[in-house]
Amino acid sequence: MTEKYEVKLSRRESLKWLGALSASSLIPAGVAFAVETELTKGIGHWPTLKLSPITAKGYGKDPNLIIPPKSPWPKTLTQSQLNLVATLSDILVPREGEVPSGSEVGVPDVVDEWVSAPYSRQQRDRTTILSTLLWIGDEAKLRFGKTFNELSSAEQLMIIDDIAYDKNVKNEEFAQIIPAFSRFRSLVLAAFFSSPAGMKDIGYIGNVPIMGDYPGPTKEAMVHLEQVVKKLGLTL
Amino acid sequence: MNENKYPVIVVGSGAGGAMAAYVLTKAGHKVLMLEAGRDYDPKTETPMFKTNGEAPLMGSGNVDKDFGFYDATVDGGWSVPGEPYTTGEDSEFLWWRARMLGGRTNHWGRYSLRFSEHDFKGKSRDGLGADWPFEYHELAPWYDKTESLVGVCGTNTGLDDMPDSSEGVLQPPPKPRVPELLVAAAAKKLGIPTAPMHRAVLTRAKDDRQACFYATPCGHGCSIGAAFQTTTSLIPMAKATGNLKVVTDAMVKNVTVDDQGKVTGVTYIDKNSHEEVSLQAKVVILAASACESARIMMNSKSKHHPKGLANSSGQLGRNIMDSTGTGLGAFIPSLAGRPKYNEDGHTANHLFIPWWGHKAHANNELDFPRGYHFEISSGFKQPGSGVSSGLQGYGSSLKQQVKDKYGAFVYLSLRGEMLPNEHCYMEIDEDVKDKWGIPVAKFHWKWSKHELNQVEHGLKTAKEILETMGATINHPLPSAEKAILKGGQIIHEVGSTRMGASPKDSVTNQWGQTWDCDNLFVMDAGVFASNPHKNCTLTIMTLAMRNASWLSEQMKKGAL
Numbered sequence: 158m159t160e161k162y163e164v165k166l167s168r169r170e171s172l173k174w175l176g177a178l179s180a181s182s183l184i185p186a187g188v189a190f191a192v193e194t195e196l197t198k199g200i201g202h203w204p205t206l207k208l209s210p211i212t213a214k215g216y217g218k219d220p221n222l223i224i225p226p227k228s229p230w231p232k233t234l235t236q237s238q239l240n241l242v243a244t245l246s247d248i249l250v251p252r253e254g255e256v257p258s259g260s261e262v263g264v265p266d267v268v269d270e271w272v273s274a275p276y277s278r279q280q281r282d283r284t285t286i287l288s289t290l291l292w293i294g295d296e297a298k299l300r301f302g303k304t305f306n307e308l309s310s311a312e313q314l315m316i317i318d319d320i321a322y323d324k325n326v327k328n329e330e331f332a333q334i335i336p337a338f339s340r341f342r343s344l345v346l347a348a349f350f351s352s353p354a355g356m357k358d359i360g361y362i363g364n365v366p367i368m369g370d371y372p373g374p375t376k377e378a379m380v381h382l383e384q385v386v387k388k389l390g391l392t393l
Numbered sequence: 394m395n396e397n398k399y400p401v402i403v404v405g406s407g408a409g410g411a412m413a414a415y416v417l418t419k420a421g422h423k424v425l426m427l428e429a430g431r432d433y434d435p436k437t438e439t440p441m442f443k444t445n446g447e448a449p450l451m452g453s454g455n456v457d458k459d460f461g462f463y464d465a466t467v468d469g470g471w472s473v474p475g476e477p478y479t480t481g482e483d484s485e486f487l488w489w490r491a492r493m494l495g496g497r498t499n500h501w502g503r504y505s506l507r508f509s510e511h512d513f514k515g516k517s518r519d520g521l522g523a524d525w526p527f528e529y530h531e532l533a534p535w536y537d538k539t540e541s542l543v544g545v546c547g548t549n550t551g552l553d554d555m556p557d558s559s560e561g562v563l564q565p566p567p568k569p570r571v572p573e574l575l576v577a578a579a580a581k582k583l584g585i586p587t588a589p590m591h592r593a594v595l596t597r598a599k600d601d602r603q604a605c606f607y608a609t610p611c612g613h614g615c616s617i618g619a620a621f622q623t624t625t626s627l628i629p630m631a632k633a634t635g636n637l638k639v640v641t642d643a644m645v646k647n648v649t650v651d652d653q654g655k656v657t658g659v660t661y662i663d664k665n666s667h668e669e670v671s672l673q674a675k676v677v678i679l680a681a682s683a684c685e686s687a688r689i690m691m692n693s694k695s696k697h698h699p700k701g702l703a704n705s706s707g708q709l710g711r712n713i714m715d716s717t718g719t720g721l722g723a724f725i726p727s728l729a730g731r732p733k734y735n736e737d738g739h740t741a742n743h744l745f746i747p748w749w750g751h752k753a754h755a756n757n758e759l760d761f762p763r764g765y766h767f768e769i770s771s772g773f774k775q776p777g778s779g780v781s782s783g784l785q786g787y788g789s790s791l792k793q794q795v796k797d798k799y800g801a802f803v804y805l806s807l808r809g810e811m812l813p814n815e816h817c818y819m820e821i822d823e824d825v826k827d828k829w830g831i832p833v834a835k836f837h838w839k840w841s842k843h844e845l846n847q848v849e850h851g852l853k854t855a856k857e858i859l860e861t862m863g864a865t866i867n868h869p870l871p872s873a874e875k876a877i878l879k880g881g882q883i884i885h886e887v888g889s890t891r892m893g894a895s896p897k898d899s900v901t902n903q904w905g906q907t908w909d910c911d912n913l914f915v916m917d918a919g920v921f922a923s924n925p926h927k928n929c930t931l932t933i934m935t936l937a938m939r940n941a942s943w944l945s946e947q948m949k950k951g952a953l
Contacts, residue, residue, distance in 0.1 A: 216458075218467070218469065218474065222438065223440055223443075225443075248787050249788070271450060279450070279455075323783075323785060342784060342791070343784070351446035351775075351776045351777055353444075355776060359796055361776060362734070363773065364444065366606035367606055367735070370565070371568055371607045371738050371739070373567070373569070377734075381571075382575065385727040385731075388727065389579075389861070391581070
């Protein structure tokens, strides 16, 4: 999986997008970062990031809500980071039959917009997520001498199997990456399930106008509820 | 009408100001309305049917849009650029403002519960706080009129905490959803009733407003007018009389008085030209929100009003109350994987838990004096930036974990009555001015044991209800001090210009007329003598309707 991730147009369809894209594929001045990775014997490695703060402006207190800003601030992930995010998105959310994968619905774009945003919550996540990406890259080099995207699927999963489960957190080597990867995973899942394909996949069937009275629960939903209520020793 | 002299100036276009303007213009009075924010049109500006995925950051909130990207609030939130406020030492207080026509009515929760006879006479019962200067039965007909005009869905329950509306006033409520029915079943076992929430949402068309079509959160605003906001109802209706003129971007600085201390008009800053404009009026109605109206009065000191306008009682800016807020949520295993259906409904509570403890209070069984209610948050909501916690692994099994938990969380939000106390008040911070050169408000805040004991009781009760629904709650409950939300955070601040029976301990009489200036009225939540747990907006509108009607009679009689 070494193919280049291409920014999706489907997420926010607009001609304006094309203009923004050509600008954001360059790393904007002021957001470059230096990295030192500490290789501490015994307890593994953890990258120390020196990030220049994001200085872009937010979308302000009166943005257009009907046509949301297409690219509210410059994106900051490099192409190789986007490629890695795409690979990880598809490990976390693979294609299942007709249901597209994470990268297919543009998850890396959402992650890029998120970590590049000037707000405090996103700035905290930026450190966590960039550390996660760097750790995974370093781990691939240390274990296999290649970049993560150059590894075979089996090799990739050897790393992911170690960091995707809370039970491994007792292993000091993974103590930092497990919660960090967990935050990344949550962001990927949110980005996937909030896409049109993701909303369909989770079974959300609202956001449509209903003429007349709200119909309430279906018969099937009520039968299920009645069983639950009975099992709990309650009455409706 | 002389260009610079008006019969009535109303400051503010939200619940109180728009209702006052509606009543007065309908009665034939010329009214000028001043709004500090920009003009706003829900018909063209509301993001109907927009999905979280289409918004920046999946629609999540931040310092620019505190309640998420699509929240209707314009140029406001917990902070307004260039318009700061300060807090006293050891005080935390958050002040929500909206700088837009219609104010906070564009995004409010639309919960519309009547205060009851208990609520108006709390002090007579337990000696705390203050009584209102009238009885429930005096306000009841005005509640009927307001509910009819606004459009409120719900039912008469006969519960002691929920006074009935007159026959035919309420519109039918939507059917409850599955998680709400399960909460109701669990609460029933514990002897706690549930009831259809009353909301200012049309389930039947009214005037130019359509009935709800059960999609798009009301907090985004409502382009079809189903969810009540003054910008799709009272303001256009008042304008249609030909008697209302609205000026937006008009930041009122102070109320002016003559040599005798009588109100002569207002001075405002035109936000576009930055120029100061003075207008004259026979009557001034402040409805800028409880704390903004009090700020204007404090910034209107004069020889006759050395402590602030109409503040001979010393109560101006005192007695500020918010609702108490906290909550507890849990994963309900038996709801996991339940059959899917459209649970948007009118996008807020169809059922809720009204206060059930009147008898327990009467029997002195509780260690806190005033009641609360629970709002129920649950359902198959539109996915956004948040996902459930505790997820493991990757791939299909990971996705399945998310799907299993979808629609299986229930959160109970407590909203309770607080009592006024001497530590909760506002004043003017003489050292800080906003960008318009107006001195800013400084807030002081401290919860008392009344609120903390209530919150502790609420958390225990919420835990019991959730456990009765089959939840496992392993973590210990947080202390009340930690669990209670900050002052102002529920956005129900009231009491800064409270009404009463005597000029000695209140700022206005029962008509919202200041004791010290007969041509100065307050028609926002500042006049509340207490802050029952039931959300303030319906009562703001009801009082404004009643008091503007009284004012109209006075003007017609020539008394004003």
